[in-house]
Amino acid sequence: MSPDGLWSIGELAERADVTVKTVRYYSDGGLLPEADRSAGGHRRYGPEALERLRLIRSLRTLDLPVPEVARVLDDEDGDVFEGVFEGVVEGQLRELGAQLAALRWREAALRLVRDCPPSERAERLRLVGAVRVPPNTDALARFWRRWLPPRLPAPVVATVLEQTVPQPPDEPSPGQVLAFARLHAFVSAPCGGGDRAQPAAHRTDGGHRPAVLYEGLDDAYALAAPQLRAGLAPRAGEALDCFVAAYACSGGVRDTPGFRRDLGRVLAADPRIDRYWQLAAEVFGPGHTTAGAAHDWLLAALHNQLNAAA
Known part of the structure; x- marks a missing residue:
């Protein structure tokens, strides 16, 4: 100096x-x-x-x-520093989190391609290559917005999307990468979502109120989920009653034995998206009960009740 x-x-x-x-x-x-x-x-x-x-x-x-x-x-008193610093740190953590998620996804995808039989490699490369990194769920959300009845209230749609759209795992296994890629291909196919026939309860011209239906189904699936996880066979009870009540209230009718027989026939004829639920369950991972699995359990419970009554 x-x-x-x-x-x-x-x-x-x-x-x-x-x-x-x-x-x-x-x-x-x-x-x-x-x-x-x-x-x-x-x-x-x-x-x-x-x-x-x-x-x-x-x-x-x-x-x-x-x-x-x-x-x-x-900034003399430090207030600006604290606010700006916290915002910058949070932004950096989000960016790093996205980068780490992308790296973990790439690692699992590379393992998936490396460890598969040579005869399957081209297909897996095509499937994985069609998914952006890090992956997002935009295509899955679009699928459900097309599948759902029109003009559902936004809160109801948000609840349905939360139940039906699996988020990519933070640390995916190669199997989850493959399941998500296949799910992405399924919902992106030309026949996906809105091009399929809709369930009967989606058609408002028959007097149905789909918003009431989906709010009730949310409760019914929540009641059925613990029974599925416990490995219980489909059976009558509170979950089934809530399930039937959702359809009855949606149509503005009473829950009667005759209504249950008609509902069983209608639901048996409804279009199905079993492949979606199969793949979604793989992405969600063990311990998660999908809405599709809960619906099938409740439908089986309804048929069992109807068969017993007959």
């Missing part, structure tokens, strides 16, 4: 382990004020400039834009 206790721009750059160009850039931008000028007009910096420069570098390492760095440096 010179006798006046100040550093030249080169000396400051050397101590901070940056280039002179970097120091000049931040000085010109007002982020690094100079303490004085030499007789020859050269910039001079005090020791406090070194700490300020180190803080600037740390903030820039977090990808904080220069204007935000200036706000932090000018």
Whole structure:
């Protein structure tokens, strides 16, 4: 340090382990004020400039834009720093999380292709290659929006999507990567979703109220799920009564033995998407009961009850 206790721009750059160009850039931008000028007009910096420069570098390492760095440096009470810093850290964590998810997906996909028989490799490459990395569920959500009855209230649609659309696992197995890729191909096929025949209860011209139906089915599936996980056979009970009541309330009719017989025939003739539920169960993983599995269990319970009555 010179006798006046100040550093030249080169000396400051050397101590901070940056280039002179970097120091000049931040000085010109007002982020690094100079303490004085030499007789020859050269910039001079005090020791406090070194700490300020180190803080600037740390903030820039977090990808904080220069204007935000200036706000932090000018913040005397620290409120701006705390708010900006927390936001930057959260943003960086989200970005890193997405990058890690993409890497884990790529790793599982590579293992899937590496370990499969050569005769299956081309198909698996095609399936996996059609899914963006990291994967998202946009195609699955579109499938359900086409499958569902029109003009459902947004909260009902959100609940259905939460139940039916499996999120890609954070640490997928090769089998889950394959199941998700096949599920993506299934919902993206030309015959997917809206091109299929719709269940009878979706047709509002028959007096059905689909929103009432789906709200009731949500409760029925929740009641049936523990019985499926316990391995119980389909049976009469609260879950089945709730299931039938959902259809009765949707149609504005009473739950009677005759209604149950008619409902059994109608549901048996409804179009099915068994392949979707099979693949979704693989993506969800063990321990998760899909809405499709709950529906089938309740339908079997209804048929068992009808057969017993007959």
